[in-house]
Amino acid sequence: MLNKIDLLRNQIDILDIDLLNLLKKRLNLVKQIGLIKYKNGLPIYFPEREKKIIELRRKEAEQIGISPDFIEDILSRIINESYLHEKNKIFKNLQPYLSTILIISNNKIGSFFKKMLILTGYNIHYVKEKNLDLNNIHSIFMNIGMIIINVSIPFLRKIIKKLLILPKNCILVDLSPIKQISFEIILPIYKGPVLGLYPLFNIKKKIFLKEFIMYCHGRNKEFYLWFLKQIEIWGIKINNIDIIKHDQYIFFIESLKYFFVLTYTTLLFNNKISLNEIFILSKPIYDLNFFIFKNFFIYDPQLYTNLILKFKNNKESIKKYLNSINNLFFLIKNNKINKIKNIFKNIQNLLINNINN
Structure with missing residues (x-):
């Protein structure tokens, strides 16, 4: 045998x-x-x-x-x-004669574009927001074909008038999450082409195929349509969205997420709950919890404050969120099993009809 x-x-x-x-x-x-x-x-x-x-x-x-x-x-x-x-770490360069691309960033999103543009053969100059000297900015604004900005709103207000010295038709790519605020600052002053981008994926990934980037047209799109095509060549899907709808969706994607984490962690803190014990008991979702908590508290609190407070009608949206929690609590408290089941069925139907497999 x-x-x-x-x-x-x-x-x-x-x-x-x-x-x-x-x-x-x-x-x-x-x-x-x-x-x-x-x-x-x-x-x-x-x-x-x-x-x-x-x-x-x-x-x-x-x-x-x-x-x-x-x-x-x-x-x-x-x-x-x-x-x-x-x-094979190489992409077709759609604008081989483009002047230097300047990236001013304060987080990993700017680093992502730096990496991908270098792999595509573009000449990149990368500066962190904290290292940018506004009094000596003329030298780095010379011969710039595109500027990608991912900075705080207060810093954007400081730098906006400096953008007037950029070359004519220099493409400005805005990566801020709240487009209504950034566009209201940029468009009245900077008259060149403006594009708004918002990546919807974890930028720590090694490969970005099948991921999404949302984009909003700002001005003179004929000058930057090639860049959207360049992003597609990287294997990333792009979706156009109206700026108002963009900010409404980002509220639900980002602001409510941060609001939930803030309320949840506050509840844990007030009740002196051990995070280590929660993580142990909640396996196998330990990594997910840790990722959310860690990333929530490593950045400037002003970023989260803006995301929670700076949307139009955001207080009304948070109120609706709290009302939905109160309504669910009422059903749970009063053992309204059939109504809770109906809610589950409605959500199941929503997912089946709207989420592509």
Whole structure:
């Protein structure tokens, strides 16, 4: 019996080697495709192609008696690895003659654009907000083709008049989360092209394929449409959104999240709850809790204050949030089981109808 098991295991070992060789051949083909995409300025990520591959392989797996979910899991891992090989740390540069891109930033978002633009072959000058000398700014504003700004609102008010010395048609890219506030500061004074961007992903990731960046048109979009195309070449999806709707959505994405963390952590503090014990008891969501708490308290409190307070009608929105909590508490307190079930069903229907798999 043992001899038979050894023989079968040897056959498995041979098949494993065959699998490795097949994967190597597949990745070599992927590199060739990546080179063609690079030469023609095509995006790395084609969602329709990936979706079609997975659908076909699922059907074929089912026909031969293999779990479709198992095959999809394997294929998803292979495809993600393929994107890394296809990218090969180089992207088509759509504006090779563009002058220096200046990035003024106070957090990781600016560093993300610095990294991606360098990989694409652009000349980058990166300055942190705290290191920028406003009295000696003329030298770094010379021969600038684009300026990417990700600074605090008070600092933006200080620097805005200095932007008048930028070259004509220099593209200003604003990365601030609250576009109504930043655009109200920028547009009346700076008359060149203005674009608003807001990344919707964790910038610590190694690969940004399938992630999203929202964008708002500010002025003279014909001058910066190439940059939106450049972002797509990186494999990132871009979505246009109206500035008012953008800020309304960001309120729900960011402000209510911070408001919740603030109220939750205040509750823990007032009740002298041990965070270590909560993290231990809440596994496997320890990492998620730690990530939220850690990132919430490492930045300037003014950022969170702005996100919570600076939206129009934000107090009314927070009031609605609190009312919804009170309504849920009333149902729980009075054991309104059927009404609670209806709420769950409504949320399930909302997710089914609005979230793409």
